[in-house]
Every structure is written in structure tokens, then in C-alpha cells.
Amino acid sequence: MLLTFSLEVETIKFKNDNKVIFFFLLPALLFWSIFLFYPIIRSLYKTFFFTVHNINPEFIGFGNYIKLLTDPVVWLATKNTFIFMIAAVIFQVGLGVLLAIFVDLIRYGKNFFRTTFFFPIVLSAASLGLLFRLLYNYDAGLLNSILEALNFEPVLWLDAAKALAMVMIPTIWQYVGFYFVIILTALTKIPNSLYEVAKIEGASTFQRITKITLPLIFQDIRVCIVLAITGTLKVFDMVWVITAGGPFDSSQVLGTYMYSTVFQRRLFGYGSTIAIFIIILGVIVTTLTNKFIGNRDVTID
Amino acid sequence: MKKSMIFVLAMLLVLSVGAVNAGAVELRVYSMFSGADPASGVYEELIEEFKAEHPEVKIIDESATLDESVKVRIENDFASGNEPDITMYFTDSQAKPIVESGRVTPLNDILANNPDWKAGFLPSVLEQVRYSDGNIYALPITGFYEGLIVNLDLFEKYDVKIPETREDLFNAVETFRTNDIVPMAAGLGMTPHYNIEHSILKVGGAAAHDAGIADGINPMWIEGLNHMKELYDADAFQKDTLTQDWSGARQLFKQGKAAMLVEGSWAIADAQNEGANRVTIVPYPKVGENGNQTDLIAGFTSGMYLSKEAYNNEKKQDVVVELLKHLTNKEAIKKIAEANGGLPAADVTPAGLSKPYQDGLEMFKNADHVSLPIDAQIQRPAWQTLVDGVAYIVSGRRSAENILEEVRKIELQTK
Numbered sequence: 119m120l121l122t123f124s125l126e127v128e129t130i131k132f133k134n135d136n137k138v139i140f141f142f143l144l145p146a147l148l149f150w151s152i153f154l155f156y157p158i159i160r161s162l163y164k165t166f167f168f169t170v171h172n173i174n175p176e177f178i179g180f181g182n183y184i185k186l187l188t189d190p191v192v193w194l195a196t197k198n199t200f201i202f203m204i205a206a207v208i209f210q211v212g213l214g215v216l217l218a219i220f221v222d223l224i225r226y227g228k229n230f231f232r233t234t235f236f237f238p239i240v241l242s243a244a245s246l247g248l249l250f251r252l253l254y255n256y257d258a259g260l261l262n263s264i265l266e267a268l269n270f271e272p273v274l275w276l277d278a279a280k281a282l283a284m285v286m287i288p289t290i291w292q293y294v295g296f297y298f299v300i301i302l303t304a305l306t307k308i309p310n311s312l313y314e315v316a317k318i319e320g321a322s323t324f325q326r327i328t329k330i331t332l333p334l335i336f337q338d339i340r341v342c343i344v345l346a347i348t349g350t351l352k353v354f355d356m357v358w359v360i361t362a363g364g365p366f367d368s369s370q371v372l373g374t375y376m377y378s379t380v381f382q383r384r385l386f387g388y389g390s391t392i393a394i395f396i397i398i399l400g401v402i403v404t405t406l407t408n409k410f411i412g413n414r415d416v417t418i419d
Numbered sequence: 420m421k422k423s424m425i426f427v428l429a430m431l432l433v434l435s436v437g438a439v440n441a442g443a444v445e446l447r448v449y450s451m452f453s454g455a456d457p458a459s460g461v462y463e464e465l466i467e468e469f470k471a472e473h474p475e476v477k478i479i480d481e482s483a484t485l486d487e488s489v490k491v492r493i494e495n496d497f498a499s500g501n502e503p504d505i506t507m508y509f510t511d512s513q514a515k516p517i518v519e520s521g522r523v524t525p526l527n528d529i530l531a532n533n534p535d536w537k538a539g540f541l542p543s544v545l546e547q548v549r550y551s552d553g554n555i556y557a558l559p560i561t562g563f564y565e566g567l568i569v570n571l572d573l574f575e576k577y578d579v580k581i582p583e584t585r586e587d588l589f590n591a592v593e594t595f596r597t598n599d600i601v602p603m604a605a606g607l608g609m610t611p612h613y614n615i616e617h618s619i620l621k622v623g624g625a626a627a628h629d630a631g632i633a634d635g636i637n638p639m640w641i642e643g644l645n646h647m648k649e650l651y652d653a654d655a656f657q658k659d660t661l662t663q664d665w666s667g668a669r670q671l672f673k674q675g676k677a678a679m680l681v682e683g684s685w686a687i688a689d690a691q692n693e694g695a696n697r698v699t700i701v702p703y704p705k706v707g708e709n710g711n712q713t714d715l716i717a718g719f720t721s722g723m724y725l726s727k728e729a730y731n732n733e734k735k736q737d738v739v740v741e742l743l744k745h746l747t748n749k750e751a752i753k754k755i756a757e758a759n760g761g762l763p764a765a766d767v768t769p770a771g772l773s774k775p776y777q778d779g780l781e782m783f784k785n786a787d788h789v790s791l792p793i794d795a796q797i798q799r800p801a802w803q804t805l806v807d808g809v810a811y812i813v814s815g816r817r818s819a820e821n822i823l824e825e826v827r828k829i830e831l832q833t834k
Contacts, residue, residue, distance in 0.1 A: 378803075
């Protein structure tokens with residue numbers, strides 16, 4: 119990557135100038151160092167201390183890591199995060215692909231659907247969360263008001279059995295449009311001639327989708343899946359606003375648990391340990407995803 | 420063309436920075452009087468007055484509603500040396516990160532040199548905000564009281580007695596439930612703070628409430644927490660209380676859908692809903708043998724801190740002390756107490772208070788004993804563990820003993 123970049127540069131103006139390359143890379147390097155690498159190293163350092171309120175740290179060796187391994191809430195949150203991940207891949211990416219293919223097939227109104235599906239992403243997760251929190255409210259929420267108007271018993275939407283699903287619904291709904299737009303753009307890259315040939319050969323619409331469309335957008339779907347998986351590891355705001363992880367940690371995800379450990383319990387050392395755990399988990403999951411889905415390139419030839 | 424533009428812009432930037440710094444003293448102030456706080460208007464007037472009297476001083480008002488994230492920001496500002504010159508913050512156990520950062524000035528000598536200013540404060544109140552090392556670091560303005568806020572319209576409509584005993588309380592719960600009214604609005608899932616305090620105080624009495632947890636688990640704490648479970652089992656709270664916080668609880672009370680609310684004096688204005696609800700505040704009923712009907716959770720747990728750096732800065736010293744005096748003198752305290760209905764830290768009688776606030780002051784005067792909230796006495800990580808444990812206790816998933824053991828463990832580790 120670096121090599122090709124320097125070669126291209128060379129042909130334009132600068133003769134093999136390492137200084138120029140360094141200069142162009144410097145801002146990004148500084149930015150990542152200050153706002154990413156340094157905080158990660160700081161967090162790693164903090165994991166070896168018992169720190170309340172971020173003052174008077176007391177060295178406790180691997181104490182925080184032992185606590186992490188024996189903390190049932192961490193494992194519950196990890197399990198919930200993985201459930202979230204699977205749901206995100208199936209519903210966010212799956213629905214995104216499905217909707218994109220449908221919209222690509224229609225002749226009129228593409229822009230209308232593009233805008234409509236994309237719209238929720240523009241809204242902030244915190245305000246959407248607040249909206250859904252009001253929808254789910256037992257005594258004054260919209261859902262129960264509708265049920266009561268239809269003479270049904272009101273439902274406790276955010277109980278231990280349903281809370282996780284109830285916070286997943288708005289999160290999935292919000293991001294479907296994002297993957298929809300990526301896939302829709304990918305679809306426009308497929309030359310029409312391929313479809314025309316297929317049509318002449320007598321292929322049905324279903325065959326055209328499975329034999330031409332899906333293989334050709336596989337790379338894009340792969341990117342979407344990786345984005346969905348890494349995005350889920352960061353899920354926080356929607357869950358925090360709607361349930362704050364409750365009741366009984368039933369909707370707790372790693373992001374919310376880390377936040378409440380640091381910002382509510384003020385256990386900075388242990389919170390940093392959870393953060394490091396999330397980073398390690400993220401690296402493992404992304405590596406596995408890339409390995410599992412593979413790098414099968416399909417070209418239009 | 421481009422180069423000259425950049426040059427001009429750079430010069431403008433340099434000039435503008437220079438203009439701001441020329442001769443002026445800059446003071447950064449943080450207070451909780453912001454946004455929807457009833458005292459924010461009065462506070463802004465006080466700041467404007469000061470600006471008019473001291474045109475050479477530039478005041479940067481960083482006031483914001485004090486939620487958890489702002490608390491952490493302030494703690495980190497003090498930890499990293501980025502603290503405002505004057506900061507309004509807590510004086511209870513939450514003061515630890517502020518005072519122990521070593522960045523606030525002890526005010527004892529400053530007060531001693533200004534006898535008029537010092538005489539404005541009630542001596543007992545200055546005692547309450549004294550830090551455990553014997554110094555006064557913060558000057559109080561108003562205090563608070565907590566209690567049971569009741570919707571008088573609903574109590575009269577269903578002919579329910581305002582509860583004074585355990586029996587009254589459970590009768591009220593039953594009557595309101597049969598009439599489809601939420602008996603008591605609470606956010607047990609996220610903010611059960613006031614319910615925890617009052618349950619323990621009115622089951623076990625002030626001594627048990629103030630016992631802390633480091634020396635052992637007081638059996639009255641177990642009984643107090645179990646009182647909350649009994650209420651939960653009797654359907655006293657709204658159905659989704661385990662995923663709600665104080666704002667959801669207040670909303671329900673505000674809309675007239677709930678009859679009772681355990682909250683503090685700061686919530687009275689909201690509870691009245693601009694006059695739509697007729698409310699009053701009474702002591703939480705006496706629940707157990709050891710409880711005392713008139714005992715209250717009340718006191719002064721916040722004040723204005725002065726940063727050491729500002730005080731030791733020759734250029735700033737006089738004006739920053741002047742500003743602190745301006746915000747905490749007798750007249751300022753009276754004005755703020757009239758605006759927020761809190762207990763004044765000075766010997767003044769706030770005028771023009773509405774009926775519920777008068778009831779509140781009366782309740783405060785009649786109290787046999789006032790305690791500071793539990794979270795003023797135990798460390799933050801332990802308190803939050805107890806708060807998070809309430810949902811587990813009331814639903815019967817974990818016992819009160821089990822949660823309290825965990826709370827004690829973390830309290831001992833923190834100390």
C-alpha cells in the first residue's frame with residue numbers, strides 16, 4: 119500500500135521523497151496516537167490498579183482480571199453482545215440486502231425508498247432511544263395505549279425476558295438503511311448487459327438474483343457483515359437510554375456495563391479492564407469473521 | 420493570493436487572542452444553577468450584578484445541570500488541574516475526589532478575616548459542610564429536605580388518609596390500586612435512592628440509618644430493604660419501575676397518575692406541574708418499631724469551593740474572593756432560597772414561598788432528628804452497588820443480606 123502510494127507520488131512531482139510521505143502521514147499518525155493509542159495504553163496501565171474516582175491508585179496486579187473472570191455480569195453482557203451481533207448480521211445486513219434488491223428491481227420511486235430507509239440514521243441514537251422508551255412505557259406508553267384501545271391487557275414490554283429484544287428492535291431498525299444504501303450502490307455497479315444476456319438465455323428473476331446479483335455483491339456484503347459485527351461491540355447509547363442494562367442486567371451489553379462501572383460506580387481500574395476485554399474480543403471476532411467468510415473475489419469477466 | 424490570505428487570517432487570530440487577554444482577569448465558575456433549576460434565573464442576575472460592578476473581570480460561567488457525566492467531568496477536572504476558579508459541588512462523601520486533589524483552598528482564615536461575611540452563615544450549617552480534616556472548603560447556599568410528596572387531589576378524591584404508619588401506607592396502596600391509580604411512583608431500577616434512605620430510616624431509626632456499613636451490616640438495613648420488597652409485592656409501584664429512573668417517576672406523578680412520590684425539596688416545583696396538582700410534602704410514614712414519625716433526611720451537602728490556584732494568583736485573589744462573597748452573602752442566600760424553596764444557609768426567612776414549600780419548612784422545623792442521606796456516608800462504589808441491587812432484592816432474585824454483603828465488601832476495599 120505504502121509502496122504503490124510512493125510510486126504514484128514519484129510519477130507526479132516528488133522524486134522518491136520520504137520526507138513528503140512522512141509529512142502526509144504525520145497528521146493521521148498524530149491523531150491516532152493521541153486519541154487512540156495513548157488512551158488504550160493508559161487504559162491498559164490502569165487495569166493493574168484499584169482506582170476509585172480516578173485518584174489514589176492502589177496496585178493490585180491481576181486483581182481486576184481475576185474479578186473480570188468471576189463477574190457473572192460480564193459473561194451475561196458478553197452473551198447479550200453476541201446475541202446482538204447475530205441479530206445485527208441477520209436482520210440489519212439481511213434486511214438491507216433484501217430491501218436493496220427489491221428496490222433495485224422497481225422502475226420508479228427508487229429515490230423515495232432510498233431516503234425513507236436511510237432517514238433513521240440521521241437521527242441520534244439517544245433521541246431515538248428516548249422515543250422508544252416512551253413507546254414502551256407501561257402506564258402512558260403508545261403501545262399500551264393502543265392495546266387498551268383495542269381492549270387488550272397492557273403488556274410489560276421491558277421485563278427480563280423481553281428487554282434485550284426490545285432494545286435490539288430500534289437499533290436494527292436504525293441501521294438497516296445504512297446497509298441498504300451500501301448494497302444499493304453496489305448493485306448499480308453491475309452492468310445491465312449481464313442481466314440482458316441472462317434474460318435472453320431464459321433465466322428467471324430468482325435465478326438472476328442468485329446467480330448474478332448475489333455473487334457480484336458478495337464483497338460488499340462481506341464489508342457490511344464486518345461493519346455490523348464491529349458496530350455491535352460498540353452498542354451503547356440506545357441500550358443505555360432505554361433500559362440502562364436492566365432489569366437485572368438482562369439487557370446489559372459490554373458497552374453499558376463498562377460505562378456504568380466507570381461513570382456510576384467510579385471503578386476506573388475495573389472499567390478499564392472491561393474496555394481492554396472489549397478490544398481483545400473485537401480483534402478476535404473480526405479476525406475470525408474475515409477468516410470464516412474468506413476473501414473470495416468474484417470479477418465480472 | 421492564497422498565501423496572503425493565510426497570513427491575514429493568522430494575524431487576525433493573533434490579534435483577537437491578544438485583545439481578549441489584555442489586562443482582563445478571567446474567572447471560571449461552575450454552579451448547579453442551570454437549565455431547569457429554579458434558581459438559575461437568580462444566579463444569572465447575581466453574576467450580571469458582579470459583572471456590572473467589576474467591568475475588568477471576565478466571567479466564564481460553566482454552569483450545567485449536575486448529572487453523572489458532569490460529576491465525572493468535574494472530578495477529572497480536579498484530578499488533572501483544569502478546575503474552575505469557583506466550583507459548586509458536594510460536601511459529603513462525594514467531596515473526597517475534590518478535596519483530596521489538593522486543589523481547593525481551606526476557607527477558615529478567609530472567613531475569619533471577613534467577620535461580616537462569616538456571620539451571615541448559620542453556625543450549625545457551617546459545621547455540616549466541614550470536611551473530615553476539620554477544614555471548611557465550601558460555603559453552603561441552600562440545603563434540602565426529603566419526604567413523601569403526596570397528591571392531595573387524589574387523596575381527597577378516594578378518601579385516603581395521608582399515611583403516618585405502616586398500616587396507613589399499605590391501606591393507601593390498596594385503595595389506590597383498586598382505583599387504577601399508581602400508589603407510589605418510583606424509579607427502583609435506576610434511581611431508588613430516596614426510597615432506600617427512607618425505608619431504612621423509618622424501619623430502623625436514625626442511628627441505624629447513619630451507621631454506615633463498614634463496621635458491619637446493620638440488621639435494620641436488611642429490614643428496611645425488605646420493606647421495599649413488601650411494597651413491591653403489594654403492587655405499590657408502577658409496573659415498569661424496574662426500568663425507570665426519577666424522571667419517569669416524576670412524569671407519572673406530574674400527570675396525576677400516581678398518588679405518592681418519595682423525593683426531595685428540589686422536586687416540589689415539578690410535582691406541582693404548574694399548579695395542576697395540589698401537593699404537599701410530609702415525612703415518610705413510620706414503618707418499624709425503631710422508626711420515628713418526624714425524623715427526616717435533610718441537610719446541607721453542597722457548597723462553593725475556591726480553587727487554590729486562583730487564590731494563590733495575585734492577579735485573581737481579590738476578585739475571586741469578592742465573587743465568592745457576592746454569591747454566598749446573606750442577601751444572595753435569601754434570594755436563591757426564595758427561588759428554589761431550599762433551606763437557607765443563612766439566618767433569613769425566605770418570602771413568598773408557595774404552600775408546599777411552607778409545609779416543607781414546617782416539617783423541617785418539627786423534625787426530632789435530621790440525617791444526611793446514606794450516600795453522604797458511604798463511598799460511591801458501595802452506594803451504587805446497593806442502588807443496582809434494589810431491583811434484585813424487590814423481585815426476590817437475591818436477598819437483601821446477599822446484596823449488603825457485596826456492598827460491604829466494596830466499601831471496605833474502597834476505604
